[in-house]
Amino acid sequence: MILTKNISSLARSVGILLLATLVSACASDLQTKVSGHLNGLSKHQTVAILPVEASDAGQKEMAKMFRQGLYANLKQSKFNLLEKYIVDGLLKQNHLNNPASYLNINPMQFGEILGADAIVFSRINKVERSYFIVHSSIELSVSVQMVDTRTGEILWRAEQTEHDFSGIGKIPTGITTALLAPIQFVTNKFNLSKMTSKMVDKLTALIKKPENAVKETQFKETVIAKNATTELKKIEELQQLKAEWNQALSLGDEMEVLTYQETQSETLAQENISFTSTEIIQNEVPAVVRKAKTVEAEMAQLPATAKRKKIVTPAPMNTYKTTLAIPTHKDSQLSHEKSKPAKSTNKSSTLYTVQVGAYKTKAYAQSLLKKLVGKGYNAFVIHNKIYKVQVDKFKNKQDALELAKHIQKKEKLKNFVTRTG
């Protein structure tokens, strides 16, 4: 009777122990979150899986298996996967050979290099194998992040740790196995490969079917990757500065319009054409533009394609070249008295000039003057309440009109002919 009781109690204990061991046998910790925008990816969008970051040789082996697993698991997902050899080839062409540096590069840059809409960064955090006579274990840990290159948004982020062991805890089938199984478990590469495969399977379950994401596995709000935030801020700052600059220019234009209206009878019929904002930036003088330039310089330059578009300046005029000399006055000598136009020989008679700009701010006038002089025009600035930029002086009004037409055609610069002293 007592024996039966003892046997049943022992059997119960063994059962509980077995159940507990089964539950804890292969521990897995997966924290994964996706963005609602992940559902927006379709076969029209391309995703590139970048090489996996790993610190030592042991991790590198797993990194390769892990990336292979990612490709195999995501190959038939909702989006188009950029083939591995294309990703690696393009990264090599752009000298991006160190996966450890990828998280410091703006996702937009990867977007242009790889032609991808999203990229997957991943890192092996831990590959740990331990052995102690009748017990051995393997622990793997990885981090993954998918970022939309078009917005910098994190579409998927996951941290996963997988742990498995062999030993007494798993109730060996015999004494020999109790000793051999832990050795086999920790030394056989196949176990690492099997664990990695299992790990990737669990890890990618949500990304393969993002529509299955529950509230707990969704980001509450849009999360922008750190490397993208910096870049987007700089772009926004630059645009703000450009907007301020354009505003400042429009003030100058208002002044010009006033002058234009005052001298309506002497003007040419003009189309409403002015410098483009890009051209204006080229002639920076004011502090606001200098600041804009600094911001542009700070921005990471994209290889091969990122250089700012060089503005093509028109070829120097030939028609007026013989009559135009570089003005004798310098920018610092800007004043009505010091201006010495080339043809101002007859003080008593009426002379005609082409006015191309009028500004309240001296610096803006200087900027335009510099540009015109650089192109070979006999330009000068006169100050009469406002700073007027004028080109050449003619006895004959028709000659002035010819030059006005030419400036408008070649330089796309609004102008009119006016009398000058």
Add this chain to the structure above:
Amino acid sequence: MGQQIVSQSRIFSLMKLSLILLSFIFVGCGTVDLEIRHNNTNISMQPRSVAILPFTLEEPVHEDVSPHDLFRSCFYNYFSFLGYVDLPLETINEKLSQAGLTDNKKILELSPERLREILEVDAVIRGRVLSASNFTGGIHAETSIKAKIDMLDLRTGEVLWETEHKESTYSGILSPTIVEIIQDQMENVKVHQAYYKTAEIFMISMMKEIPDPADNWTEEIRLPKIISIETNLKPSLKLKPNDRIYINLKGDPGLTGYFGIGSWKSDIPLKEIVPGLYTGSYTIKSSDDVSSSLIVGTLKDKNGLTGKKFYKDGMVQFDASSTN
């Protein structure tokens, strides 16, 4: 003396058991013996595009699964890791179906010329699943796939490599621990997953042996080039309904062009008005709502490769007061 004989026989039986056990432990981690029949040293002669033909099943299985289809799908997923341009399985099936070919065994018998004509690829992968089994009973659980796979160069008619391998996942009385036996039993009951897992192990081993030409193409890879992208967007400009964004994109001629507004709107078509110059526009609707998005221009070539360029001189920002 008698005791010594008994203890010696015990030692021998223990050693025998250990050997048997070890042999079982290492089942499943055997390497795939892949025979390279023809090694192309000439890069230009290496196949670039590959189609994985439908696999055949020599012996039917009892379960309601198609191990050969699962194996083909698994092969495709892993094979894409290598440096070949692999035709999607759906495309292959569609092309074969259009050619009136639905019998997998007959497809394998087609001449290289005919296959090339139908699929327009350099090489094909042929797979024959010779046997497949899944058994769970008592304390024994086993899933195995035995297959013969080769790569046939359709340009020359030569078999480039081939392999015949059996991959098994086994669990039984000789498994080292009781917990593993129970776990394996539970997993093996899910037939579909069990076949796929076995196929995966087969593939992981096989992938190490298949020649990978990826390094040969590194210098040749070239995405469509975009020289510049221009828009009428101005810094800090708030867009209102009916405002129109115009895009001009300069790049390689003869490609498909489109643009997107961040991830909010994509694939808006661009029209090539003169070779290499693509234009398009988008009119803001009252229901549109997006803040600070960059315009991204895209050119796509016939191989599906895309070149992208961002317009960074202006962002698309809607005037919240004028949109719903």
